[in-house]
Amino acid sequence: MESQKRPRDVTNTQEQRFCSHKKTRQDQTTVPRKTIIITLGVHQKTYVLTHRETDSLYAGLKTLNAVKEEIKSHQGKKMLVCGTEGIEGYIHLGTPLSCFPESSRVVITFSKTESEQEEDNLVFGWQDQSSDDCVIFYINAFGKRKKRIVRCKELDKEEYKLCVYGFKGETIKDTLRKDGRFLSFVENDPWKLLTDQGYIIENTQPIDKLEGKLFQVEVEIRKSPGAARASRNSKLEEINLHVLKEDIMEKYCKGLKEECEKVRRNIKEETKKLRKSLFKAHRRAFKELTKNSTPGKRVKFLSQSLESVGYISWNSNGKTGGATCFVFRGLYIFTCWHVLNDIVGIGREPREHTDVISQSVKVTFDYEDYEELDIFFLVEPWLEVGDGTLDYAVLKLKENGQQVPPGLYNETVPRLPSDLMYMISHPDGKPRIIDACTVVFQSIQKRENQECVQGGEAMDRSDPEQYIRLYTQRSFQKTTRNPDGITSNAFYCGSSGSPVFDCEGSLVAMHTVGFSCEDQHGVSSIIELGLRMERILNDIKQKHEIWYNEVCAQQQDVEMHSLE
Numbered sequence: 001m002e003s004q005k006r007p008r009d010v011t012n013t014q015e016q017r018f019c020s021h022k023k024t025r026q027d028q029t030t031v032p033r034k035t036i037i038i039t040l041g042v043h044q045k046t047y048v049l050t051h052r053e054t055d056s057l058y059a060g061l062k063t064l065n066a067v068k069e070e071i072k073s074h075q076g077k078k079m080l081v082c083g084t085e086g087i088e089g090y091i092h093l094g095t096p097l098s099c100f101p102e103s104s105r106v107v108i109t110f111s112k113t114e115s116e117q118e119e120d121n122l123v124f125g126w127q128d129q130s131s132d133d134c135v136i137f138y139i140n141a142f143g144k145r146k147k148r149i150v151r152c153k154e155l156d157k158e159e160y161k162l163c164v165y166g167f168k169g170e171t172i173k174d175t176l177r178k179d180g181r182f183l184s185f186v187e188n189d190p191w192k193l194l195t196d197q198g199y200i201i202e203n204t205q206p207i208d209k210l211e212g213k214l215f216q217v218e219v220e221i222r223k224s225p226g227a228a229r230a231s232r233n234s235k236l237e238e239i240n241l242h243v244l245k246e247d248i249m250e251k252y253c254k255g256l257k258e259e260c261e262k263v264r265r266n267i268k269e270e271t272k273k274l275r276k277s278l279f280k281a282h283r284r285a286f287k288e289l290t291k292n293s294t295p296g297k298r299v300k301f302l303s304q305s306l307e308s309v310g311y312i313s314w315n316s317n318g319k320t321g322g323a324t325c326f327v328f329r330g331l332y333i334f335t336c337w338h339v340l341n342d343i344v345g346i347g348r349e350p351r352e353h354t355d356v357i358s359q360s361v362k363v364t365f366d367y368e369d370y371e372e373l374d375i376f377f378l379v380e381p382w383l384e385v386g387d388g389t390l391d392y393a394v395l396k397l398k399e400n401g402q403q404v405p406p407g408l409y410n411e412t413v414p415r416l417p418s419d420l421m422y423m424i425s426h427p428d429g430k431p432r433i434i435d436a437c438t439v440v441f442q443s444i445q446k447r448e449n450q451e452c453v454q455g456g457e458a459m460d461r462s463d464p465e466q467y468i469r470l471y472t473q474r475s476f477q478k479t480t481r482n483p484d485g486i487t488s489n490a491f492y493c494g495s496s497g498s499p500v501f502d503c504e505g506s507l508v509a510m511h512t513v514g515f516s517c518e519d520q521h522g523v524s525s526i527i528e529l530g531l532r533m534e535r536i537l538n539d540i541k542q543k544h545e546i547w548y549n550e551v552c553a554q555q556q557d558v559e560m561h562s563l564e
Helices: 002-030 057-061 065-073 172-179 227-232 234-252 254-274 278-290 296-306 337-344 350-360 442-454 533-543 545-551 553-563
Strands: 033-040 045-052 077-085 089-091 104-114 134-140 161-167 191-194 200-202 214-219 309-316 319-329 332-335 361-364 392-396 420-425 433-439 467-471 499-501 507-518 524-532
Touching: 033 057, 033 065, 045 057, 045 065, 065 104, 161 172, 296 420, 296 499, 309 332, 309 337, 309 350, 319 337, 319 420, 337 350, 337 392, 350 361, 420 467, 420 507, 467 507, 507 533, 524 533, 533 545, 545 553
Parallel strands: 033 104, 089 161, 134 214
Antiparallel strands: 033 045, 077 089, 077 104, 134 161, 191 200, 191 214, 309 319, 309 361, 319 332, 332 392, 420 433, 420 499, 433 467, 467 524, 499 507, 507 524
16 A cells, blocks of 8 residues: 555655746746846956845845855955945945845945954844835944944944935834944934934934935933043133134134224224214114015015025034025035135135035025925035135035026126115024115215225225125124124024125125124124125136136126127
8 A cells, every 4th residue: 555655645746846846936037136236346346146136135145156255255354335326335234135226336345354243143134024114224434422333443434324224113223223233322322313404313213204314323422430520621622612713713814803893993983972872773773774664676586586595514524514605606606715614624724625525515505494405416626716814715516407596696796785785594504584684884884985095095905895794683682692702603603605685686795704792881782794795706806817707707798799
């Protein structure tokens, strides 16, 4: 009986194997596959990998003999895979291939030091999840406060970022904890994510909305035994910071400092003549000029100019900030020179660090509320036009297929300001606003101009037309700033680089700095200084004639041709 059953068992086994093999072949043909281009960094040889997209990157790489040989020859070293096209940053080896755009390019290298963790431990189990729920986002490899945040020392650089993956429903903390490439702070210390715009995302939030975005980790530093000593030295640090800012004013913005002192002297003189509070008189005049209804024509030109005013933000060496800029013409934008000083760091010459500026800066023209923005322009590593003494700088936007707002350049710049003016800015990094402004000491300014012309003196000596002095709404706030000099945050506030318009819609000045003044009653008010566009353009024409003729004179030629 057994001898009769055996052939039947063998036949059944063969049939089962055949059916199983047939099913496997069918599965292999129906499972989607993904192709990526791989370059081995050591030999610079390029390979094509086509593999099931339901598998991880690591599983796919191990099917290539060349990669397996490299792993053997670098035993004990960490394999680093960096995306160069289609996907960016240093990629987690457990990332599903389904997350890669077709024909993405990656480069494989190996760490120079011994791996702190086995490679297989980095590939945590994602197979239980649906690949459609996978979320890819990026983390700067350099932290904001606790600078070192990654295990691999070779990735601990400002310019590097890590490509992180997780699944919808997971928290940010769980995703970074399972990633395996981050230090123990993800478990032990309080931390959060920061966006380029400074928005805070707590690590208890789900990762569902993080797809494709870049973040920086900010770790809350626990106080050490020396914290008390550091607290005692905080006063000294504030003094040092004040001295550094004064050094910048002395080196780059000497004219601003002199102008501030001149305005303060004028306030004292006028106060003595009037024998009453000049501050109250100015406040009444401001209210009188700004309370009237705004003509529709003025609203129209302000709304048209609004879209050309941008928010320039940066993240440089863990230091973030923001200011205002505006489109001058074409791809060229204007902002203040001291903004570039803040980007590259105190004591460094911006022209020598154009790469830092290019890598750190983003510009948006759509910042009108507190929602996160995804549309940005980057800037070219170009800084050929600008002046630290006058405090203006011209940057060039990178073309990215988006339409750049129209330029605000106007060939006819009024020589004298009107009583009422308008400034469009991002004060303190807030969404874009329009401020009605009044001119301070216009009668004195006119008198100074006349005396200068009658006396035949060179404008460069006192240059009375260099700045426009303005009051804004914040000038008359009850709580005031430090009256000792340049206001504590005005020199770096978000209004720097804002365009100033007259009542006819002409671009007449660029905001540079705010400073405080006192009258006989000890009341501080904020006076804003706007560098006149006429002064800027004259400086550009003298020092950068070729650029001026290419960019500024072009419009004039077109207008003359049309008149003919």
